[in-house]
Amino acid sequence: MTECSDYIKNIFPSIDEDLKQYVEGVLRNGVDDFEDSDEVYDAIGEVLHEVSTDKSEADIKHICNELLTMLRPGKVVKGNGNMKILDAPVHLASMAGNLETNVDEIKSIWVAQRDDSLKVNARKLEKAEAKLQEKQEKRTKEVKSIVVPKLQSATASQVVNKKESKMEAKGNNRAQDIRIENFDIAYGDRVLLQGADLMLAFGRRYGLVGRNGLGKSTLLKMISSGQLRIPSHISILHVEQEVTGDDTLAIDSVLECDILRQTLLEREKEISIAINAGSTDPDLNTQLNEVYAQLQNIEADKAPARASIILNGLGFSFEQQQNPTRTFSGGWRMRLALARALFSRPDLLLLDEPTNMLDIKAIIWLENYLQLWPTTLLVVSHDRNFLETVPTDILHLHSQRIDAYRGNYEQFEKTKNEKIKNQQREYEAQMQQRQHVQEFIDRFRYNANRAALVQSKIKMLEKMPELKPIVKEPEVVLRLPETEPLSPPILQLDEASFRYSADNRLIFSNVNLGATMESRICIVGDNGAGKTTLLKIIMGILTPTSGMRHVHRNLKFGYFSQHHVDQLNMNVNSVELLQQQYPGKPIEEYRRQLGSFGVSGDLALQTVSSLSGGQKSRVAFASMCMGRPNFLVLDEPTNHLDIETIEALGKAITKYTGGVVLVSHDERLIRMVTNELWVCGAGSVKSIEGGFDEYRKIVEQELEAAAQSK
Structure with missing residues (x-):
């Protein structure tokens, strides 16, 4: 059977694993029933046609022939028994005269020798046909459920x-x-x-x-x-896909968007090379002057500075602007795509x-x-x-x-x-x-x-x-689980420092912060400042390089990752998803949990892949809260949520009786729920007085100073 499996995979490299297993199952179960390759074709030919549009019926039949040969090496695939090879002319009249003595010899010429044990039993034949019909019906149902959906x-x-x-x-x-x-x-x-x-x-x-x-x-x-x-x-320019990573510098990737400027610069280069090579064409100087005039009209000399300002506003330092696009992560490449759009100014x-994809500083600049x-x-x-x-x-x-x-x-x-x-x-x-x-x-x-x-x-x-x-429109209501109070201290970081390896820089050092069951803490800072790293240290996913982390023994974290969608099983519905993660509960409890996050009715029975981004987020919230955590750690929870759901989330966090630490760039949510702000940056994490208003004032001053320095 292994030989057949390898052969199928070799002939049909793109075959779906479920289909492959189905074909192997049909061959394994029918190996004793198949009389010739036509029966193999009847059993699996339809499926093989589904997975290969470039093969003809003759090709598929040949493949079925090969599979039968592998399954039953000693079986003659085509023909009617053992035939005698004639190496000389045969005189039938003389042979007929000796019919009684030469019966076997005559039969060997035109009559197939048949073993009596192979004679067809009518009752067995009827049973075999019924069994084959049942298999074919079952196969049709399975194929319908497996074959690529519309x-x-x-x-x-x-x-x-x-x-x-x-x-x-x-x-x-x-x-x-x-x-x-x-x-x-x-x-x-x-x-x-x-x-x-x-x-x-x-x-x-x-x-x-x-x-x-x-x-x-x-x-x-x-x-x-x-x-x-x-x-x-x-x-029209629609920013939806990240920039392709290659050796193009970030600044050049943005400048390339100005097609007219690029064309004029290339033309200027061609004419200059021709003149320097000693060309005597009198029109070249005239053409060069026209190109210079057009470049001046479109202010081509100011383009690099304008591109640099846009990139800087979106968080790219001068050093990063000189890096190849392939060195950036997906989020930064999306920023590059946005920078290109802003630079090219479509109608x-x-x-x-x-x-x-932006931190608060970049959002304020973009606004x-x-x-x-x-x-x-x-x-x-x-x-x-x-x-x-x-x-x-x-x-x-x-x-x-x-x-x-x-x-x-x-x-x-x-x-x-x-x-x-x-x-x-x-x-x-x-x-x-x-x-x-x-x-x-x-x-x-x-x-x-x-x-x-x-x-x-x-x-x-x-x-x-x-x-x-x-x-x-119905009001969106989210319900976070009730929690039991815990006596302080709940969570404490003492002189905590962290770096990913001895060769890497310190992300932050000497951090002294604490949280209680009443805490509503928001962590802010530039992208790459260590916000998500700090969350992972708080939860114990990462261990501080130095210093201590103290947590209450009954503290139970609920973690909502900014990449939560990637962690969901897309092939099941929301009820089945909760069943897999929290088995053994009544269906009503799963549906009630989903309903408390707005995923109810038929929506809960749709496959997760068919849900919108916001609906998937709600399913992820329902999954997180079914474990009844008493301390929530939320990393960019508002991505994909509509305004009404963000408002509902803010109200739910306000009523929640456990502690909350979140990373968010949504100013409205931050103002609604937080009573403390932790700022990551310059290798440290500090709590600032004055809340978000004070932080926004600091950011605007930094942006103003950066603009004046340009």
Whole structure:
């Protein structure tokens, strides 16, 4: 069987492991039943065709033939028994004369010799056929469950304005505003947007908001991929993929985005080489002067400084700017992609959660930079402070449509709430009027003297526009587990220092900090300052190089990693995930736990891979809290969460009776929950007085000083 397994893997290197095991199982169980390679083909041919689109039916049959030969080496695969090889002409008439004495010789020429033990037993044949039928049905069911599922992808359709289409065809469309009218977006069978309209005025900054899983990121992809049509002369840049790592320097990677500048510089180099080589072409000097003039017009000499300012603002030191892109991690390459976008200044810049990859200093810089953005900006963000600082307009995605509001997020909330109140009042007033009219109709329906009046009331009811009741989005509520109080001291670091190896620099030294069950501590600092390292020392995952860590013997940590999604099993549903991690509990308890984090109903039975980023985060929270921890350690818990869920998380942490230490860049959450701030940087960790306001003031002073030094 090992020989067959190796042969299958060699012929079909990309075969799924489950399919391979299935094929091996069919061969192992049917080895005694297969009479020839056709039966092997009937059993596994369909599966082999599924995993190999480049092989013909003849190829697959040959493979089945080889497999049968390996399974039963002594078996003749094709033919009807042992045949006699004729090495001379045969005179049948003379042989027939001696028929009685030469029967065996004659039979050997044209009659197959058959062992009587191989004669077919009708009853056994019937049983074998029934068994084979059962196997085939079972195989069909298994293949259906294993064979590659239908890949769902987003699709879009829209009604195109005829006037704009004609202008586009003639090349006369120079409009800078973007209008996408009456469009639909679906993801598989699920409709995300239906009959929606999107209007983006040039030079305005739009924040796109809405609950997790409604299609905000999908909308950006539909625009950038061209599935939603916009004027062809408008350049689009969608920051969604990290920069490829190679030997290109970080600063050069950003400068390469200016195609015109790069082209002119290359042309200047070519002309200069030609002139220095002694070319006598009189036009070369003229061309060189034209190139110089164009470079001057686009201020090409200022480009390196502008690129350096952007990189510095996003956290790249001067030394890092000179490093090859391959030396950076994924998060830093995403920053590079953002720097390239900011440098190239497309007509429409699409950003999806740009603050997720940044520390607080870089977020403050980005907020200030984008407030002066000269073209159109469409950004998806769940950072409330960012949305109150950057956008000039808010686009609210809900109920398969998009509503536009002027102003930042705070103004949007006020306007939206007022709009909902007015709609509710209008609906209630109409319902009262309808009820009053209906009562009149019911009272005088059979009164001949009032017949005309009743008819007019009926017509009035029919003409009255039917208002739909206001459907409010359900409030998000998260419930953290109850804990028993512990007597202090709970957690203490005394003179703690840490480095990863003797050759590495000290991450921090002489740290003296403590926490209690009432602590709400936020750790802040630049990326790479050691925030996540400090969390791991607090939990005992890492041991201080020197100094001591003291913890209460009954302290139980709950850890939420910023890479929590990678740790989830994507092939099961949320209930099964909790069953695997905490076996032996009733199904109702798993569902109740998921429900306390907003994962209820059919959502809890969807595979984890089909959930949005925010929904996966909620599942990870549910999993963490099912262990009933009394001290939470949260590393970037707001990534992927929508604004409503972040608010709910803040309220849940406030009510929680255990201790909390978190690393976060979400200013709103930090202000909501923390009563102490630990700042990592310059090889130390210090608690600062004045909370987040004091820290923000320090960061802004540093940014201002850096800008003046440039």
